[in-house]
Amino acid sequence: xxxxxxxxxxxxxxxxxxxxxxxxxxxxxxxxxxxxxxxxxxxxxxxxxxxxxxxxxxxxxxxxxxxxxxxxxxxxxxxxxxxxxxxxxxxxxxxxxxxxxxxxxxxxxxxxxx
Amino acid sequence: xxxxxxxxxxxxxxxxxxxxxxxxxxxxxxxxxxxxxxxxxxxxxxxxxxxxxxxxxxxxxxxxxxxxxxxxxxxxxxxxxxxxxxxxxxxxxxxxxxxxxxxxxxxxxxxxxxxxxxxxxxxxxxxxxxxxxxxxxxxxxxxxxxxxxxxxxxxxxxxxxxxxxxxxxxxxxxxxxxxxxxxxxxxxxxxxx
Numbered sequence: 243x244x245x246x247x248x249x250x251x252x253x254x255x256x257x258x259x260x261x262x263x264x265x266x267x268x269x270x271x272x273x274x275x276x277x278x279x280x281x282x283x284x285x286x287x288x289x290x291x292x293x294x295x296x297x298x299x300x301x302x303x304x305x306x307x308x309x310x311x312x313x314x315x316x317x318x319x320x321x322x323x324x325x326x327x328x329x330x331x332x333x334x335x336x337x338x339x340x341x342x343x344x345x346x347x348x349x350x351x352x353x354x355x356x
Numbered sequence: 357x358x359x360x361x362x363x364x365x366x367x368x369x370x371x372x373x374x375x376x377x378x379x380x381x382x383x384x385x386x387x388x389x390x391x392x393x394x395x396x397x398x399x400x401x402x403x404x405x406x407x408x409x410x411x412x413x414x415x416x417x418x419x420x421x422x423x424x425x426x427x428x429x430x431x432x433x434x435x436x437x438x439x440x441x442x443x444x445x446x447x448x449x450x451x452x453x454x455x456x457x458x459x460x461x462x463x464x465x466x467x468x469x470x471x472x473x474x475x476x477x478x479x480x481x482x483x484x485x486x487x488x489x490x491x492x493x494x495x496x497x498x499x500x501x502x503x504x505x506x507x508x509x510x511x512x513x514x515x516x517x518x519x520x521x522x523x524x525x526x527x528x529x530x531x532x533x534x535x536x537x538x539x540x541x542x543x544x545x546x547x548x549x
Contacts, residue, residue, distance in 0.1 A: 262390050299452075307392060310465075314526040315446045318455045322448060336450075340457035341392035341440070343465045343526050344399060 247291045250328045251304060254320045256312030261305040261341055263292035299333045307342040314340055362435045366391050370435050373397045377405070396464040397438045403471040404430060426479070426501040426540035433480045433499075437463045444487045446528055459487060462527055466496060469522045473515050475503035479539050485532070493532035496523070501540035512536045 248260050292303040302325050308314045322336040363369050366387065373394060376382040388394055408427070441459030448455045463481045470478035479499035486492045496519060502508060516534045523531055 261392050305392070307395075308526070310468075310522075310526075314457060315455075315528055318446050318457070319449055322450065322453045322455060326450065335452035335454070337454040338456070339443070340446075340461055342395055343457075343461050344396070344468065 247293065247302070247325065247328060250324050251291065251306065251321055254317060254324050256309050256314075256317035257306050257321060258309050258344070259307040259342070260290045261307065262290055263303040263305055299335060300329055301335050301337070302329070303337045305339045305341045307344065308340050310344055314343060364393050364397070364435075364438055365440065366393060368394055370397060370401070370431060370438070374401055377401055392458075393438045393440065393460060396460065397434065400434055400438070400464065400467060400471075403468065404434075404477060407471060407477045426477075426542060429539075430477060430479050430501065437467070437481060442487050444527060444529065445490055447490070457527065459483060462487075462523070462529075465522055465526055466498060466519055469518050470498055470500060470515060472518075473500075473511055475506045476511065476515070477501045483529075487529060490528065491530050494529045495532050496534045498534065498536050499539040500536060501542055502538055504541050504543045508538055512538075 251257055251260055290304075294301045294303075304321065304325070306318075306321060308317045318338050318340060321338050325336045326334050368387070368391075372382065376388070377398065382388060388398070404427075437460065439460050441463070443456045444459060444462060446455040446457060462483065466481050467478045470476065470481070477500070479501055480497070481499075482497040483494055484497055485494035487494055498515075498519065500512075500515075502511065516536060519534050520531060523529060
């Protein structure tokens with residue numbers, strides 16, 4: 243479910259990126275467990291979109307980046323609406339956090355003095 | 357460059373980001389794609405470096421030395437500001453939803469607007485007021501380092517409007533005031549006679 247949901251979110255006008263829903267320190271226990279269960283395996287990165295079932299309600303948590311050219315409040319409401327539509331008719335609550343407002347393209351490293 | 361060593365919440369430092377920009381070396385490259393705070397930090401360092409080159413075009417090495425007090429202050433503030441900070445609510449159309457943006461994202465936005473002003477570099481950026489409560493008055497406090505010889509009043513008025521426009525576009529904050537303080541006037545090095 244997570245990958246299609248990420249695509250649904252990225253399709254919302256103004257969304258530039260989807261960050262892992264939980265920050266690194268929250269994801270570390272899962273990464274450590276992954277390594278313990280599969281010795282030699284690379285730790286998996288956290289899921290970008292966190293989807294949980296809580297007493298029959300689906301709770302979706304997502305962190306996004308928004309284009310500087312967009313209107314952030316409209317983009318965020320658009321993300322919530324898109325997630326709700328994608329998961330219909332399930333009863334859904336959506337938590338969206340904007341973690342970055344900037345142009346989408348990262349500048350390559352090693353270019354500071356170039 | 358002399359860099360602050362304080363670590364961000366993700367465990368990385370401004371010094372590591374600076375090294376990455378210079379050399380491309382970073383212990384966990386995928387992290388730079390997934391961490392918004394590090395991405396904001398890289399943006400700020402790139403703009404700071406570009407501004408340094410502009411301000412000291414005749415002495416690029418001095419611009420990158422990090423020995424100037426104004427640049428040290430900016431770097432120290434960056435370390436503090438590159439954190440998620442408080443949660444700033446946004447209105448939702450469904451009462452079951454919780455929509456917000458991080459204080460760090462908004463501060464990075466204000467900093468990017470200020471850094472676009474020719475001959476100026478943002479120093480400290482603060483949002484004073486309870487940003488977690490919708491409608492509460494918030495004052496933006498922005499410190500600037502500017503190049504000697506610029507028309508400060510014109511620049512400040514223009515910047516205040518640009519910051520107000522950006523905040524109106526990207527937040528639902530009740531901005532009561534935007535206070536801009538010129539904390540450093542930078543006298544560019546002169547060529548020896």
